[in-house]
Amino acid sequence: xxxxxxxxxxxxxxxxxxxxxxxxxxxxxxxxxxxxxxxxxxxxxxxxxxxxxxxxxxxxxxxxxxxxxxxxxxxxxxxxxxxxxxxxxxxxxxxxxxxxxxxxxxxxxxxxxxxxxxxxxxxxxxxxxxxxxxxxxxxxxxxxxxxxxxxxxxxxxxxxxxxxxxxxxxxxxxxxxxxxxxxxxxxxxxxxxxxxxxxxxxxxxxxxxxxxxxxxxxxxxxxxxxxxxxxxxxxxxxxxxxxxxxxxxxxxxxxxxxxxxxxxxxxxxxxxxxxxxxxxxxxxxxxxxxxxxxxxxxxxx
Numbered sequence: 001x002x003x004x005x006x007x008x009x010x011x012x013x014x015x016x017x018x019x020x021x022x023x024x025x026x027x028x029x030x031x032x033x034x035x036x037x038x039x040x041x042x043x044x045x046x047x048x049x050x051x052x053x054x055x056x057x058x059x060x061x062x063x064x065x066x067x068x069x070x071x072x073x074x075x076x077x078x079x080x081x082x083x084x085x086x087x088x089x090x091x092x093x094x095x096x097x098x099x100x101x102x103x104x105x106x107x108x109x110x111x112x113x114x115x116x117x118x119x120x121x122x123x124x125x126x127x128x129x130x131x132x133x134x135x136x137x138x139x140x141x142x143x144x145x146x147x148x149x150x151x152x153x154x155x156x157x158x159x160x161x162x163x164x165x166x167x168x169x170x171x172x173x174x175x176x177x178x179x180x181x182x183x184x185x186x187x188x189x190x191x192x193x194x195x196x197x198x199x200x201x202x203x204x205x206x207x208x209x210x211x212x213x214x215x216x217x218x219x220x221x222x223x224x225x226x227x228x229x230x231x232x233x234x235x236x237x238x239x240x241x242x243x244x245x246x247x248x249x250x251x252x253x254x255x256x257x258x259x260x261x262x263x264x265x266x267x268x269x270x271x272x273x274x275x276x277x278x279x280x281x282x283x284x285x286x287x288x289x290x291x292x293x294x295x296x297x298x299x300x301x
Contacts, residue, residue, distance in 0.1 A: 002051055002054055002055050002059070003059075003063060005048055005051065005055075006044065006055065006059075006060055006063040006064075007063060007066075009044050009047065009048070010063065010064055010067055010069070011067075013030055013040070013069070014030070014031070015028035015029060015030055015069060016028065016029055016072070017029070026068050027068045027069075027070065028067075028068065028069050028070075029069070029070055029071070029072035030069060030070070030071045030072060031071075031072065032071060032072050034071050035071070036071070037060075037061055037064055037071075038057065040060075040064070041057050041060045041061075044060060077253075078253065079115075079251075079252065079253025079254055080252075080253060081111055081251075081252075081253060082108065082111065082112075082253065085104050085105075085107060085108040085111070086108075088104050089101055089104050089105065089108075092104075111251070114251055115250065115251045115253075115254035118216075118248060118249075118250035118251065118254065118255075119250075119254075121248060122137070122139075122172070122216055122248070122257075125137050125172075125214055126172050126173070129173070129214075130173065133207065133209045133210075134209055134210060134211050134212060135210065135211070135212040135213075135214065136171070136173065136206060136207075136210045136212070136213050136214065137171070137172040137173055137214045137216070138169055138170065138171060138172065138201075138213065138214070138215050138216070139169075139170045139172060139215075139216040139217065139257040139258050139259055140167070140168065140169050140170070140194070140198070140215065140216075140217045140224070140259065141167075141168055141217065141218060141255075141257055141259035141260065141263075142165065142166065142167050142168075142189055142220075142223065143165075143166040143167075143168065143259075143263040143266065144263075145163035145164065145165065145184075146163065146164040146166070146270070146276075146282065147161040147162070147163060147164075148161060148162045148163065148164050148183065148276065148277075148278070148279065148282065149161065149275070149276060149277045149278070150275065150276040151274075151275045151276075151277070152274060152275065162183055162184045162185055163183070163184040164181065164182075164183055164184070164279060164282055165181070165182050165183070165184065165187070165188075165189055165193070165300075166179055166180070166181050166263075166266070166286070167179070167180040167181075167189075167193065167194065167197050167300070168180075168259040168262055168263065169197065169198065169201050170257070170258040170259050170262060171205075172216075172258060175258075175293060176293065176296065177258070177259070177262040177290075177293075177295050177296070178201060178205065178295070178296040178297075178298060179262075179286055179295050179296065179297050179298065180193075180197040180200075180298045180299075180300045181279070181282075181283055181286065181297060181298070181299065181300065182299065182300040182301070183279050186300070186301075187300060189222070189223060190222050190223060191222065191223060191226050191228040191229055192228070193223075193300065194223050194224065194229065195228065195229060195232045196300065197298075197300060198232070199232070200298065201298075202236070202241070202242075205296075210242070211242055211243040211244070212242070212243060212244045212245075212246070213233075213242055213244070213245045213246070214246050214248070215245065215246070215247045215248065216247075216248045216250075216257060217247065217248075217249065217255075217257075218249070218250065218252075218255035218257075219249050219250070219252050219255070224247075224249075225249060229247075230247075233245040233247075262290070262295065265289040265290050266285070266286055266289045268289070269285055269286075269288060269289040270285065273285060283297055
């Protein structure tokens with residue numbers, strides 16, 4: 001009886017899919033307003049006050065974990081198109097503007113279906129080419145800038161600090177991430193740096209059997225979507241280093257890739273360090289961020 005009430009309550013909670021695609025998995029997310037499972041439990045007790053002494057928090061957590069539901073973290077880097085649709089939908093009154101709301105929801109779903117094609121293509125390639133030694137699947141991206149030094153002193157808030165740049169190339173078949181790390185006084189974040197990192201990676205870490213390259217990246221024109229990168233790959237093909245290069249670009253705002261998961265591990269590790277004084281200290285931190293499959297570090301020079 002108590003377990004059934006808990007399950008009924010949990011399934012009645014308002015959930016949503018991931019922002020980055022229409023349906024990447026069965027996982028659902030609750031609003032970050034809940035903050036914690038303990039707060040959800042408090043709502044449950046408010047609705048079922050007669051179960052306060054019978055339904056323990058530990059029992060509620062056990063039942064909650066039966067479902068593939070998490071509390072969604074605060075959204076960052078949100079797609080502007082999705083956000084516009086959501087703002088317009090919230091602006092209407094459901095009882096008076098149901099037709100407009102349904103129209104906007106339809107347009108939003110069409111937008112998400114288009115965004116899903118990018119992820120679906122990556123998923124299909126990973127399945128089809130799993131044992132194909134002549135084709136590689138890479139994803140590339142830059143991590144957000146990390147300030148150096150970072151000592152948490154209040155005076156630093158007003159000072160201009162050097163930024164650490166971290167460019168990731170992730171092999172979707174071997175699940176190995178390579179980080180090209182350097183500081184701002186050495187180089188910036190443009191097409192030249194991207195080409196330098198990719199050129200080094202292809203010549204040092206890519207098997208000589210690879211002749212077709214599938215590259216997934218975001219729409220940043222200064223880094224990935226420009227004539228310099230395309231000309232670089234044309235040169236490699238002209239020299240018979242590769243036979244074909246296929247670059248996949250997503251709908252802006254829906255470009256979350258494996259690189260971002262690697263960056264999340266680094267940022268989680270950063271939170272455990274109170275002070276970062278040097279580039280070497282940061283690189284040592286990156287090396288310890290992934291114990292299961294350590295990142296390969298390359299100094300861009």
